[in-house]
Amino acid sequence: MVDFTFTEDQEMLRAAFREFIEAEIAPHAAKWDADDYCPVELWPKMGEVGMLGIFVPEELGGAGLGHIERVMVIEEIARHSAGLAIAVFTHHLCMGAILDGASEDQKKKYMPSLCDGSKICGLAVTEPGGGSDYMGQKTTGVKDGEGWIVNGRKCFITNGGPADITVCTAVTGQDDRGRNQLSCFIFEKEDEGFGPGRKEHKMGLRGSWTGDVIMDEVRLSADRLMGAEGKGAGVGMKAIGEIGRASMSAIACGIIRGCIEESVKFANERVLYGKPISKIQAIQFHIAEMRMWYEASRLLTYRAASLKDKGQPAITEFAMAKGFSVDMSVKASQNAIELMGGYGVMNEYPVERFHRDALASISSGGTTEIQKLIIAGDTLRAFTA
Amino acid sequence: MNIGVLVKPVPDPEQYNSITIDPETKRLNRSGVPTIVNPSDKCAVEAALKLKEKFGGKIVIFTMAPPDGREKLMEVLAMGADEAVLVSDREFGGADTLATSYTLVKAVEKKSAESESFDLILSGNESADGATGHVPAQVGEMLGFNHLSAIVQIVAEGEGRPDSLTVFQKIENGKNEFEIKLPAVIGVTRDINKPRYTSAMGVIKAKKKPFDTYDCEALSPDKSRIGIEGSPTKAGAIFTPDTGRKSEELSGSPEEIAEELVKRIKAIGVTINSGGGCRE
Known part of the structure; x- marks a missing residue:
């Protein structure tokens, strides 16, 4: 039999994180969105309660739990602030890449401070040419004696401004067939020639810093190469495919849940023709749809996370979860706006923010079309009679 | 400790x-x-x-x-x-x-x-x-x-x-x-x-x-x-107090109703200023 219940520990964790989030995040979410401010001062607090290092082994400063618990953290944050949720998951994304591709010395050097929140990190892969043309990157890493010189520009990089540690991909050579070979490098904020460029102004997911990261003749010592030379493509792609898409799915689940909670509250309080509008069937249909979309999105998301925790391949499952749940979050937030009528588009209520957040989530981690390509590729292989 | x-x-x-x-x-x-x-x-x-x-x-x-x-x-x-x-x-x-x-x-x-x-x-x-x-x-x-x-x-x-x-x-x-x-x-x-x-x-x-x-x-x-036997506290009657407000409907022309309202407001000790606003 399939068991779809969370363990007692997981429920306790959710309750504990919810208490923290409702006190430290929910009351400020609207202001962070309005000011497009990333609350970096929260990192040490989130580190203290274990939200940052939740999936990191204990010996590296984490809680030693898995991706189900990590997804839970992101969903709970996104119930109130999808903007902060994407900043936290980008922190996880970089940590996941380090766990996957870095040497033991590099892990020991960087992971404890990323778990306790004394440092912020990010992963810089996307370039102006487009995130989906992953192997066509223009950033270069050229050998310079024992070390490297890196030049390039990354764009749409979450945490690019506040990050103390950034893992970037760069082209370091070509294979026999002339195809690019990528390597991963670890950059520190103080590295000369390295730093944030232009900050973007997004329609949604505000409250997270997104913009350019510039590498201008950055000289790195040999110990900043993460993993083997020319083997960085897989590290970056795995982090995006599993941690990134899992997190975007979790953000979508959080947005849908937020929409349901706001809609139920509004429908019970708003009185029309002498009774709450929750008694009106048309309103109930809106709520019922949102609930179906939430449950289905959650099942896909947590199932994919459970596969990853079991060490099984989950790229296709995360692509399905991401593509479906983000589409559903767009629909759910539109439902919530329609349900609330004129109030739905006023920033006095959070649902207009949820709708902007849902729309802004479409491209992060790959558009729905990219997810469909992944799903179709797997389906054409797996369903061959 | x-x-x-x-x-x-x-x-x-x-x-x-x-x-x-x-x-x-x-x-x-x-x-x-x-x-x-x-x-x-x-x-x-x-x-x-x-x-x-x-x-x-x-x-x-x-x-x-x-x-x-x-x-x-x-x-x-x-x-x-x-x-x-x-x-x-x-x-x-x-x-x-x-x-x-x-x-x-x-x-x-x-x-x-x-x-x-x-x-x-x-x-x-x-x-x-x-x-x-x-x-x-x-x-x-x-x-x-x-x-x-x-x-x-x-x-x-x-x-x-x-x-x-x-x-x-x-x-x-x-x-x-x-x-x-x-x-x-x-x-x-x-x-x-x-x-x-x-x-x-x-x-x-x-x-x-x-x-x-x-x-x-x-x-x-x-x-x-212990339990009920060991509990000397006995709850008395439980009732919901009537929180309804006394109301009365005034009838007459708008002027008559306004005059009656002013009279009653003055009767409870509120002085009405000609410049607007009220004071007790």
């Missing part, structure tokens, strides 16, 4: 509209209503954790509750307490504050006999549901310990296990300062601190901590002092 903390699961205040009163037994029907750890009890746990950080020792949590009270004890263990005792038996059901205090005292005494005695018993000053504030004083009297309630600050000075604590008690226009000799029972208010958040590591460790369940047989209490 060994500290016992008395903790009570109470209905979540956000769900108070789901609570009903049984008209026969006059008891609250809390079934199906989610519970939380009584907020001031959580402050008592935080105060205990701070004292332990300074003086060492251990913290044991006691709660008298149905079996599902275990969940709330796990939450407090996850905050950092060392051990928990769930006092649970159908025979304890229906207890008022006196019977509850007696039962908790029996549990504290049993735990003391099994390991080390307690230097301090902390609890919230009152529960969010009953709000009597009886338990800290009753427990203090029954244990033969010094006791104080409404404490908003505990000053922990010096090194090693203290013989006494300096505490501040909230009064209407300020604070009373006391030095209380240990062992003691102290009831703290929510002003004393902000309880720490539960961490992921705390949750992971909670399940591995010692957890005892004491039933009636384990405590061997005087049965005339």
Whole structure:
């Protein structure tokens, strides 16, 4: 039999994180969105309660739990602030890449401070040419004696401004067939020639810093190469495919849940023709749809996370979860706006923010079309009679 | 310094509209209503954790509750307490504050006999549901310990296990300062601190901590002092007061109604200024 219940520990964790989030995040979410401010001062607090290092082994400063618990953290944050949720998951994304591709010395050097929140990190892969043309990157890493010189520009990089540690991909050579070979490098904020460029102004997911990261003749010592030379493509792609898409799915689940909670509250309080509008069937249909979309999105998301925790391949499952749940979050937030009528588009209520957040989530981690390509590729292989 | 903390699961205040009163037994029907750890009890746990950080020792949590009270004890263990005792038996059901205090005292005494005695018993000053504030004083009297309630600050000075604590008690226009000799029972208010958040590591460790369940047989209490039988408090009549407002409909032309309104407003002592606005 399939068991779809969370363990007692997981429920306790959710309750504990919810208490923290409702006190430290929910009351400020609207202001962070309005000011497009990333609350970096929260990192040490989130580190203290274990939200940052939740999936990191204990010996590296984490809680030693898995991706189900990590997804839970992101969903709970996104119930109130999808903007902060994407900043936290980008922190996880970089940590996941380090766990996957870095040497033991590099892990020991960087992971404890990323778990306790004394440092912020990010992963810089996307370039102006487009995130989906992953192997066509223009950033270069050229050998310079024992070390490297890196030049390039990354764009749409979450945490690019506040990050103390950034893992970037760069082209370091070509294979026999002339195809690019990528390597991963670890950059520190103080590295000369390295730093944030232009900050973007997004329609949604505000409250997270997104913009350019510039590498201008950055000289790195040999110990900043993460993993083997020319083997960085897989590290970056795995982090995006599993941690990134899992997190975007979790953000979508959080947005849908937020929409349901706001809609139920509004429908019970708003009185029309002498009774709450929750008694009106048309309103109930809106709520019922949102609930179906939430449950289905959650099942896909947590199932994919459970596969990853079991060490099984989950790229296709995360692509399905991401593509479906983000589409559903767009629909759910539109439902919530329609349900609330004129109030739905006023920033006095959070649902207009949820709708902007849902729309802004479409491209992060790959558009729905990219997810469909992944799903179709797997389906054409797996369903061959 | 060994500290016992008395903790009570109470209905979540956000769900108070789901609570009903049984008209026969006059008891609250809390079934199906989610519970939380009584907020001031959580402050008592935080105060205990701070004292332990300074003086060492251990913290044991006691709660008298149905079996599902275990969940709330796990939450407090996850905050950092060392051990928990769930006092649970159908025979304890229906207890008022006196019977509850007696039962908790029996549990504290049993735990003391099994390991080390307690230097301090902390609890919230009152529960969010009953709000009597009886338990800290009753427990203090029954244990033969010094006791104080409404404490908003505990000053922990010096090194090693203290013989006494300096505490501040909230009064209407300020604070009373006391030095209380240990062992003691102290009831703290929510002003004393902000309880720490539960961490992921705390949750992971909670399940591995010692957890005892004491039933009636384990405590061997005087049965005339527990449950309904041991509860001298008897609820009187329960009724919903009439909160409707007296109303009267005035009839006549708009001018006549306005004139009558002005007359009546003046009759209750309100002067109407020609420049607008009212004054009494």
